[in-house]
Amino acid sequence: MLSDDEKVGAEAYFALLEAGNLLFAAVDQQLRRDGEISHAQFEILTKLRAHPDGLRMSDLANVLVVSRSGLTYQVTQLEKRGLLQRGSAPGDDRVVVVRVTPAAEGLIDHLEPGHVQLVRQAFSAVTDRRDFETLARILGQLSQTLRATRRHDDG
Amino acid sequence: MLSDDEKVGAEAYFALLEAGNLLFAAVDQQLRRDGEISHAQFEILTKLRAHPDGLRMSDLANVLVVSRSGLTYQVTQLEKRGLLQRGSAPGDDRVVVVRVTPAAEGLIDHLEPGHVQLVRQAFSAVTDRRDFETLARILGQLSQTLRATRRHDDG
DNA sequence: CGCATGTCCTTCGAATTCGAAACATCTTCA
DNA sequence: TGAAGATGTTTCGAATTCGAAGGACATGCG
Numbered sequence: 001m002l003s004d005d006e007k008v009g010a011e012a013y014f015a016l017l018e019a020g021n022l023l024f025a026a027v028d029q030q031l032r033r034d035g036e037i038s039h040a041q042f043e044i045l046t047k048l049r050a051h052p053d054g055l056r057m058s059d060l061a062n063v064l065v066v067s068r069s070g071l072t073y074q075v076t077q078l079e080k081r082g083l084l085q086r087g088s089a090p091g092d093d094r095v096v097v098v099r100v101t102p103a104a105e106g107l108i109d110h111l112e113p114g115h116v117q118l119v120r121q122a123f124s125a126v127t128d129r130r131d132f133e134t135l136a137r138i139l140g141q142l143s144q145t146l147r148a149t150r151r152h153d154d155g
Numbered sequence: 156m157l158s159d160d161e162k163v164g165a166e167a168y169f170a171l172l173e174a175g176n177l178l179f180a181a182v183d184q185q186l187r188r189d190g191e192i193s194h195a196q197f198e199i200l201t202k203l204r205a206h207p208d209g210l211r212m213s214d215l216a217n218v219l220v221v222s223r224s225g226l227t228y229q230v231t232q233l234e235k236r237g238l239l240q241r242g243s244a245p246g247d248d249r250v251v252v253v254r255v256t257p258a259a260e261g262l263i264d265h266l267e268p269g270h271v272q273l274v275r276q277a278f279s280a281v282t283d284r285r286d287f288e289t290l291a292r293i294l295g296q297l298s299q300t301l302r303a304t305r306r307h308d309d310g
Numbered sequence: 311c312g313c314a315t316g317t318c319c320t321t322c323g324a325a326t327t328c329g330a331a332a333c334a335t336c337t338t339c340a
Numbered sequence: 341t342g343a344a345g346a347t348g349t350t351t352c353g354a355a356t357t358c359g360a361a362g363g364a365c366a367t368g369c370g
Contacts, residue, residue, distance in 0.1 A: 020175025
């Protein structure tokens with residue numbers, strides 16, 4: 001038998017997976033419709049846009065929580081579409097640094113308004129600003145904990 | 156430029172996707188290691204266990220937030236392993252009703268302790284019980300909103 | 311009844327994901 | 341220098357996912 005604390009914990013756990021799943025699916029559908037791009041690819045581009053100097057493949061994979069090989073696949077797709085470029089890093093020829101192209105910035109600008117609106121709509125039932133802050137804080141703690149125990153010995 | 160409200164909203168949005176992703180990945184890894192089963196399959200079994208009379212394929216797909224065809228695939232896999240059974244529904248020969256087998260209940264019982272411990276560990280940084288309640292409440296609202304606007308006209 | 315339409319599940323092909331293994335390049339240390 | 345191990349990325353095969361199309365049954369209406 002579960003204690004009351006465990007019950008509310010399990011509830012939060014299931015709710016997190018469900019909400020995350022639904023939110024991802026909703027955003028994915030919209031992005032595919034409006035911009036012929038998947039949510040996974042969109043996340044790559046937006047993360048890269050926040051790093052004008054580019055990111056190494058491994059770092060990008062860690063940020064996005066995907067495997068290195070999975071990232072290789074998507075980066076190849078995006079490079080074929082001219083939305084990003086692979087480059088080399090000075091001083092280490094093993095490293096591949098990825099940067100967005102102006103075309104990608106244009107695409108992001110094109111998609112951003114609808115994207116923001118969809119997310120706002122999804123959260124429309126959350127009216128108290130403190131709820132947002134609580135949500136962001138707890139989920140941030142959760143991510144931090146999970147990243148800390150995440151295996152580092154890949155490949 | 157985003158307002159402060161939009162900033163905290165965007166933060167919550169990104170945190171939700173990230174935490175959900177990390178949590179799913181962590182649980183998936185553990186279940187594969189301890190029980191030779193994926194998180195997706197484990198969720199099917201646990202949902203079904205909560206419904207001793209079985210569930211129709213469509214209803215199960217909706218609950219789990221997966222496509223009908225994707226569910227068909229996983230149900231076939233699980234049936235091959237003897238963890239669930241397909242049956243017919245009285246009065247409508249189109250419908251397939253799925254039920255867990257005793258073997259699946261045994262597997263769930265075997266995996267449950269480690270599963271609970273992992274989740275508890277993931278949430279270990281969340282110490283205030285009201286935070287759990289807030290989390291469950293907000294994410295529940297979010298799921299409800301997203302389900303309401305979800306497309307019902309599937310393949 | 312008999313056809314049109316709707317519902318439910320599965321099949322099919324394409325896209326995406328992962329982990330293991332392969333490859334290439336550093337770094338360390340003798 | 342050069343071998344051994346570490347690090348970074350890609351290739352490969354297998355598993356999983358989706359949406360569209362197909363097939364089977366149900367329902368409504370003439």
